[in-house]
Amino acid sequence: MGTCVFNETWLDNSDFRSWLQAVSSNRYEAHCKLCKKTIQLGTLGVKELESHVKAEKHQLATKSLQRTQAITQFCASSPPSSLSSVPGPARLHRSIPSASANDIRATLGSSETSKSEVLWILHSITKHLSYNSSSEISSLFRAMFPDSNIANTFTCGTNKIAYIARFGLADFIKRELIRALTGPYVLMFDESFNSTTKSKQLDLHVRFWSNGYVQSRYMGSHFMGHGTAQDLLKLIKVRNEEFLTFQPFEKRLDTFLHERLSRLYPAAWDFCQKLLLLSHGQASVERGFSVNKEVEAENMQEDTIVTHRLICDYVTMNGGVTQVPLTKELLASVGAARSKYRLFLDQERIRKEKESQSQKRKLTEQSLEDLKKRKKSLEDVSTCLAREADSLAEEAEGKAGSKMAQVLSKSNALRRAYKEKLAQVKILETEIGTKKEELRHM
Numbered sequence: 290m291g292t293c294v295f296n297e298t299w300l301d302n303s304d305f306r307s308w309l310q311a312v313s314s315n316r317y318e319a320h321c322k323l324c325k326k327t328i329q330l331g332t333l334g335v336k337e338l339e340s341h342v343k344a345e346k347h348q349l350a351t352k353s354l355q356r357t358q359a360i361t362q363f364c365a366s367s368p369p370s371s372l373s374s375v376p377g378p379a380r381l382h383r384s385i386p387s388a389s390a391n392d393i394r395a396t397l398g399s400s401e402t403s404k405s406e407v408l409w410i411l412h413s414i415t416k417h418l419s420y421n422s423s424s425e426i427s428s429l430f431r432a433m434f435p436d437s438n439i440a441n442t443f444t445c446g447t448n449k450i451a452y453i454a455r456f457g458l459a460d461f462i463k464r465e466l467i468r469a470l471t472g473p474y475v476l477m478f479d480e481s482f483n484s485t486t487k488s489k490q491l492d493l494h495v496r497f498w499s500n501g502y503v504q505s506r507y508m509g510s511h512f513m514g515h516g517t518a519q520d521l522l523k524l525i526k527v528r529n530e531e532f533l534t535f536q537p538f539e540k541r542l543d544t545f546l547h548e549r550l551s552r553l554y555p556a557a558w559d560f561c562q563k564l565l566l567l568s569h570g571q572a573s574v575e576r577g578f579s580v581n582k583e584v585e586a587e588n589m590q591e592d593t594i595v596t597h598r599l600i601c602d603y604v605t606m607n608g609g610v611t612q613v614p615l616t617k618e619l620l621a622s623v624g625a626a627r628s629k630y631r632l633f634l635d636q637e638r639i640r641k642e643k644e645s646q647s648q649k650r651k652l653t654e655q656s657l658e659d660l661k662k663r664k665k666s667l668e669d670v671s672t673c674l675a676r677e678a679d680s681l682a683e684e685a686e687g688k689a690g691s692k693m694a695q696v697l698s699k700s701n702a703l704r705r706a707y708k709e710k711l712a713q714v715k716i717l718e719t720e721i722g723t724k725k726e727e728l729r730h731m
Contacts, residue, residue: 293330321347324350403624406449411613415604455596475496660724667714
């Protein structure tokens with residue numbers, strides 16, 4: 290046993306406090322909450338902790354914890370983007386402003402028209418009509434119903450349907466679903482290959498009590514290249530680190546839940562006891578993948594698939610398009626959709642500019658590397674030419690007449706080639722200098 294003991298001040302160190310624990314039964318040891326490992330302090334003390342931080346297993350556990358998203362982010366009320374389980378950019382939920390005064394006035398000031406537009410969008414999506422099919426629908430309705438005020442103010446083109454569905458309806462449905470989860474609920478998930486996006490699609494469903502009966506609702510999807518247990522773990526964050534680092538091969542799930550829930554959360558444990566006795570089928574989740582075949586279209590984006598799935602599920606839950614309650618909250622969310630859409634476009638523009646700049650820099654760096662390689666090759670060739678020319682000149686000194694002239698001629702030809710290579714090297718040096726200057730200004 291070493292002489293170093295656990296120091297309580299280590300818990301205030303920013304490098305240690307997120308994972309370090311004291312061992313109550315042995316002051317010569319420390320415990321890592323992430324790796325579930327006891328550390329012998331020995332004669333090194335804090336150096337032993339610093340060495341543990343550099344270990345590969347600990348770094349992987351730390352990165353996993355940092356990347357883990359909360360369940361409310363996975364099912365965020367505002368749609369996230371490309372790696373995202375719901376439509377829209379991943380950080381939009383925190384940055385989207387509330388509906389502007391103009392949006393709300395426009396919504397509440399023409400509520401009948403707004404309701405008509407919402408109904409048409411719900412109908413289009415549940416019947417799996419393309420957005421382009423509504424490109425001339427406004428003028429068609431005005432021609433069909435010339436005496437209708439609603440038809441005269443109805444505007445639902447391709448873009449409007451897209452952004453209202455994504456940033457208005459899907460956003461509202463998600464928030465309403467999360468708000469309904471006030472009691473016990475069960476998360477269900479399964480994955481399947483999506484032939485449209487050419488990636489694996491992980492669907493998340495929630496099962497909960499509502500109005501006296503059990504509902505199973507679709508919450509979102511995540512599209513990933515490879516689906517392992519660790520990939521799934523990154524999508525769902527539980528509040529306790531012990532749940533995050535649970536090792537199923539080292540401990541039974543039922544005993545683990547009993548230890549964590551039975552004393553602190555008796556109601557949740559009572560629910561888990563019954564749940565663990567049931568057969569855990571995936572029927573409701575797997576049925577959702579069949580919906581994909583109906584909503585998918587050629588070149589459909591991942592966030593659009595999720596948007597359509599959310600709306601179809603919501604309409605089915607309410608018993609049809611005409612049965613969907615067009616509440617003030619829903620209409621306000623629809624009115625705010627344009628503001629969210631503009632913010633999304635700005636964020637996409639910034640992202641593309643950064644990607645373009647990054648790609649340009651990468652190409653410049655690659656071009657610079659190629660120029661350096663060409664310069665090195667020319668320098669090697671010119672060195673060989675100079676050496677060979679000198680060798681032939683020395684050889685000519687021992688000859689006479691025509692033989693000396695032939696050798697000198699070869700030597701002079703090599704020396705001319707050597708000078709040409711040097712000239713090319715100078716040109717490359719100028720180009721390399723230009724590329725370096727470009728990189729400094731990027």
